[in-house]
Amino acid sequence: MGAxxxxxxxxxxxxxxxLDILQKQxxxxxxxxxxxxxxxxxxxxxxxxxxxxxxxxxxxGRYRLTHGKGKKFFGYVHGPNSWKKFLYPPAxxxxxxxxxxxxxxxxxxxxxxxxxxxxxxxxxxxxAIMVQDRVLMDGxxxxxxxxxxxxxxxxxxxxxxxxxxxxxxxxxxTGPRVQEGYDILLTEVVDSHGHYFTVETASExxxxxxxxxxxxxxxxxxxxxxxxxxDKAARQMGRTLDLTDLKDSLYRGFDSIHWEKVxxxxxxxxxxxxxxxxxxxxxxxxxxxxxxxxxxxxxxWDSCFTVDFSYIHGGSIRATDYSRYRQWLLHKxxxxxxxxxxxxxxxxxxxxxxxxxGIDITEEARAVKG
Amino acid sequence: MLxxxxxxxxxxxxxxxxxxxxxxxxxxxxxxxxxxxDRDFRFAPGQFNxxxxxxxGEVPISISGDxxxxxxxxxxxxxxxxxxxxxxxxxxxxTIGVRGPYGTSWPVEEARGRDVVLITGGIGLAPLRPVIYxxxxxxxxxxxxxxxxxxxxxxxxxxxKDLERWRxxxxxxxxxxxxxxxxxxxxxxxxxxxxxxxxxxDPLNCVAMVxxxxxxxxxxxxxxxxxxxxYDRMYLSMERNMKCGIGLCGHxxxxxxxxxxxxxxxxxxxxxxxxxxxxx
Ligand SMILES: Cc1cc2nc3c(=O)[nH]c(=O)nc-3n(C[C@H](O)[C@H](O)[C@H](O)COP(=O)(O)OP(=O)(O)OC[C@H]3O[C@@H](n4cnc5c(N)ncnc54)[C@H](O)[C@@H]3O)c2cc1C
Ligand code: SF4
Ligand code: SF4
Ligand code: FES
Numbered sequence: 001m002g003a004x005x006x007x008x009x010x011x012x013x014x015x016x017x018x019l020d021i022l023q024k025q026x027x028x029x030x031x032x033x034x035x036x037x038x039x040x041x042x043x044x045x046x047x048x049x050x051x052x053x054x055x056x057x058x059x060x061g062r063y064r065l066t067h068g069k070g071k072k073f074f075g076y077v078h079g080p081n082s083w084k085k086f087l088y089p090p091a092x093x094x095x096x097x098x099x100x101x102x103x104x105x106x107x108x109x110x111x112x113x114x115x116x117x118x119x120x121x122x123x124x125x126x127x128a129i130m131v132q133d134r135v136l137m138d139g140x141x142x143x144x145x146x147x148x149x150x151x152x153x154x155x156x157x158x159x160x161x162x163x164x165x166x167x168x169x170x171x172x173x174t175g176p177r178v179q180e181g182y183d184i185l186l187t188e189v190v191d192s193h194g195h196y197f198t199v200e201t202a203s204e205x206x207x208x209x210x211x212x213x214x215x216x217x218x219x220x221x222x223x224x225x226x227x228x229x230x231d232k233a234a235r236q237m238g239r240t241l242d243l244t245d246l247k248d249s250l251y252r253g254f255d256s257i258h259w260e261k262v263x264x265x266x267x268x269x270x271x272x273x274x275x276x277x278x279x280x281x282x283x284x285x286x287x288x289x290x291x292x293x294x295x296x297x298x299x300x301w302d303s304c305f306t307v308d309f310s311y312i313h314g315g316s317i318r319a320t321d322y323s324r325y326r327q328w329l330l331h332k333x334x335x336x337x338x339x340x341x342x343x344x345x346x347x348x349x350x351x352x353x354x355x356x357x358g359i360d361i362t363e364e365a366r367a368v369k370g
Numbered sequence: 371m372l373x374x375x376x377x378x379x380x381x382x383x384x385x386x387x388x389x390x391x392x393x394x395x396x397x398x399x400x401x402x403x404x405x406x407x408d409r410d411f412r413f414a415p416g417q418f419n420x421x422x423x424x425x426x427g428e429v430p431i432s433i434s435g436d437x438x439x440x441x442x443x444x445x446x447x448x449x450x451x452x453x454x455x456x457x458x459x460x461x462x463x464x465t466i467g468v469r470g471p472y473g474t475s476w477p478v479e480e481a482r483g484r485d486v487v488l489i490t491g492g493i494g495l496a497p498l499r500p501v502i503y504x505x506x507x508x509x510x511x512x513x514x515x516x517x518x519x520x521x522x523x524x525x526x527x528x529x530x531k532d533l534e535r536w537r538x539x540x541x542x543x544x545x546x547x548x549x550x551x552x553x554x555x556x557x558x559x560x561x562x563x564x565x566x567x568x569x570x571x572d573p574l575n576c577v578a579m580v581x582x583x584x585x586x587x588x589x590x591x592x593x594x595x596x597x598x599x600x601y602d603r604m605y606l607s608m609e610r611n612m613k614c615g616i617g618l619c620g621h622x623x624x625x626x627x628x629x630x631x632x633x634x635x636x637x638x639x640x641x642x643x644x645x646x647x648x649x650x
Contacts, residue, residue, distance in 0.1 A: 094380045097424055103405075103465045104424050108381045140631070141379045141616035254647060281620030284380075284613050288425040295425035299380070302613075302620070309621060312611050313450040323649035331623065338626035 008215035009222055012188070012195040015073065016047045018156065021212050022117040027154055030086050031119035032076065037065050039079035041086070044119070051076050058165035058349070060358030071195060074120055074188050077164030080354055082277035083125055084132060086116045087149050094284065094297040104295075111145060115152040121182070122160055123175030124167070127346040128277035129155075130181055134340045135280050154205060157182035161189075161229035163236035166349030168362055171240035174346040176233040184210055187226035198226040241333075241347065241362045246369075250334040253368040254326070262364055263322035265357050270303035272351035272359075273328065278344050281309075304328055333365055379616050382422045382467030383407070385443070390462050393528045397493060398458055399434065399446040402468065411443040414475030415500035416607060416635045420615045421445065422467030426456040430612045430630070432497035433471060438507045443468070446496035446528065472615040474635045476501045477605055481577040484603075485513040487569065489590050491520040491562050491582035495528050497607055497634075498581050502536065509541060516543045516571050520562030520586070524548055524555045543570060562586065566593040573598040579635075581607040588645075591638060601639035608633045608641075625650045 010018075022029050023045075031044045034051045044050065050073045057064045058077065065076070097104045121129070129150075137147040160167075160176040169175030178185050183206030186197040198218050201207045273279045283302035288295045302309065305324050310317035318324045336344030345361065352360045389401035403409060413433050422428040435444025449458045460466060478501060486505055490498050505512050517536065521527045527546065537544045545565050547558035558565065563586065578599055580590050587606050594604055610622035610629040622629040625644040627636075644650050 094378065095382070097422075097467070099424060102461070102463060103386075104384060104467075106382055106384055106467065108378055136618065139617055141618060143618060144378050254650070280618070282613065283619070283621075284428065286425055286427050292425075297380075297422075297428070304620065310611050312609055317610065318649045320649060327623075327650075330625075335623070335626040339628070 007218040007223055008199045009218045010197045010199050010213055010215045014214050017213050021209055027115045027117035029117045039076045041081040058353045060352055060360055061355055063353050072188055074158045080275050083118050084277055088146050091300045094299050097295045099293050111148050114149055117154040119156045121155050121157045123178040124169040124346040124348040126157055126181045127174035131278045155182045157185045159187040159230045160233045163233045166352040167237050168239040168241055169347035170234045170237045172347035177230045189225050191225050239362050247334045247337045249369040256368045258367045259322040259326045262325050266325050268305045268321050270305035271354050273303040275350040275354045382469045384465045385468045387462050387464050394526050397448045402443040410440050412440045413471035415504050416475040417471035417473050419468050419470030423453055423456045427453040429453045434496040434499045436503040437500045448493040476579050476635055478504050482511045485571040485576035486515045487571050487576050487578040488517045489580045491586045494581035495519055514571055516569050518545050518562050518565045520547045522549050523552050563589040563593050578604045604638035605635055607635050
């Protein structure tokens with residue numbers, strides 16, 4: 001099904017309608033809100049929850065939220081969360097084992113039936129969701145809960161009209177303009193015509209919802225204003241990652257001495273993996289109820305930065321710090337291409353902002369390329 | 371295959387331990403039967419299952435039984451840590467969780483019409499035993515069969531009954547060696563790779579299957595290469611940490627490949643570039 005944008009305009013004052021329609025259809029509405037001085041993604045009930053007027057300053061190892069005079073709902077750039085926490089939760093029970101003497105039975109949880117409505121998905125984030133789709137539901141073995149949530153989800157994408165300080169999506173061809181994969185696409189504009197959203201749809205689901213909004217047809221002028229706002233974001237972007245020969249040059253750089261230099265700064269804290277919207281590694285934990293009659297297997301997000309991650313009897317495969325940083329970067333930018341046919345990085349810049357020592361993946365890749 | 375299904379491939383099926391055999395002081399085998407449903411468990415030699423011990427954890431263990439007798443699912447495990455220790459104290463009648471079979475298999479078809487050389491050390495014999503059962507069941511399809519097996523001490527030798535049976539056959543060359551001799555041992559002493567030089571197989575018309583610690587496999591590859599065996603006739607089984615066995619957890623990554631689905635058995639020409647990299 002091709003995207004056939006039907007452009008309309010929604011007055012910013014009517015944005016609540018969108019939430020109301022989704023909630024009436026039993027969607028869990030999740031979106032941006034301010035918590036602990038950061039924009040995070042949480043359950044939201046009304047437009048009052050949105051980070052209206054907030055913008056962020058981001059650079060290597062630094063994130064600061066400020067409240068300005070602006071009145072945009074989506075004037076911020078993404079914070080530390082990504083949407084994967086709603087599609088592939090940080091912790092989930094795989095099954096319970098019920099013991100009767102020396103036997104046990106296995107009880108798998110029912111599908112959650114959750115219908116998430118993701119509100120405010122940026123272009124890079126949508127690209128990240130499509131990267132995770134390849135891992136979690138396009139292969140021989142799939143995660144059925146992920147697939148169900150994904151198929152149930154409504155994606156309300158929002159075009160970026162301002163680039164964040166660590167973004168490099170333009171060079172990764174993943175943004176800032178949303179291209180595909182959404183149901184509804186909003187572009188927020190404040191100009192002499194007022195404060196409004198252009199509304200485009202790319203699916204039946206999206207069209208059915210948008211049809212219930214009090215929109216009016218978009219004028220040429222309004223569409224041009226929206227286009228220009230996104231173009232401006234692309235021009236603002238300060239960082240780039242050169243995709244030319246990326247995979248092969250990184251393979252050649254496997255033995256580069258540069259890895260040890262990065263490792264001198266890296267704390268192997270794993271923050272980068274926790275904020276990354278494409279990282280999919282998980283671990284499984286076992287717990288037993290106090291009575292001993294029931295045991296649970298819990299899946300949790302994991303990080304390749306731990307020594308245990310690669311442990312096999314006799315020692316860890318990646319015992320040195322530099323080998324773990326190298327694994328992370330090479331997986332994202334090189335191995336991923338062989339594994340899933342796409343680059344594993346979408347250029348969102350989170351790992352740069354949230355690294356306590358400000359390590360920049362674009363700089364490290366440049367330094368290592370052989 | 372499972373696409374579109376709502377069954378989570380991470381969920382195990384309960385099996386009952388029907389037989390328990392102590393193979394050596396730290397190694398044991400059990401025969402399993404599903405608690406409910408189809409008893410037939412089809413697998414290809416070299417594949418593994420994820421085995422779950424109640425409340426303790428889940429680990430990858432190769433299938434060590436006879437692929438021509440899929441009614442009995444057999445695993446052989448060496449106790450090395452938490453999960454395998456908990457496995458050792460299980461008894462006949464206890465339940466164990468199983469999911470699989472997963473991974474690539476040994477090239478028993480590609481080996482047709484050729485000599486078969488099996489080189490292994492320690493617990494590595496377990497994943498290769500299904501190959502031996504298979505090729506002996508189809509003996510006429512193969513040339514010479516050579517098994518080179520290294521063990522730490524004579525007491526650590528696994529599958530003694532099988533080995534005696536194979537040694538008694540004129541159409542199988544079985545050579546054992548131990549790192550340290552003890553008691554009445556009168557056989558070879560030294561590492562298994564030393565046996566490769568004088569083994570009776572045709573280097574240009576053989577398939578070599580190798581399973582053991584990585585360091586042993588490195589020396590094996592180099593000895594085979596000296597004999598003139600081409601890389602694309604050598605197969606190695608790799609070991610990595612595994613939390614899922616199905617390409618979803620990320621733990622088993624070896625460069626661009628996932629050992630759980632692109633391995634554990636690799637043809638060496640496809641592995642050689644990454645096999646020589648440290649900490650990949
Ligand atoms: C494809 C494959 C087939 C295998 N087949 C056999 C077999 O037939 N018989 C046998 O005895 N062993 C086999 N192993 C090794 C076996 O999986 C480990 O000995 C076992 O995981 C150790 O778990 P533990 O909890 O007892 O050890 P611990 O040292 O307590 O390990 C802690 C955790 O580290 C991981 N781990 C530790 N050692 C290994 C290892 N060698 N390989 C993978 N993960 C490890 C596991 O997740 C384990 O739960 C195989 C491994 C792989 C990858
Ligand atoms: S690697 Fe960094 S920039 Fe790339 S997607 Fe992950 S967090 Fe974003
Ligand atoms: S690169 Fe930065 S965020 Fe990632 S593990 Fe190292 S110190 Fe932590
Ligand atoms: S064991 Fe989980 S990806 Fe291979």
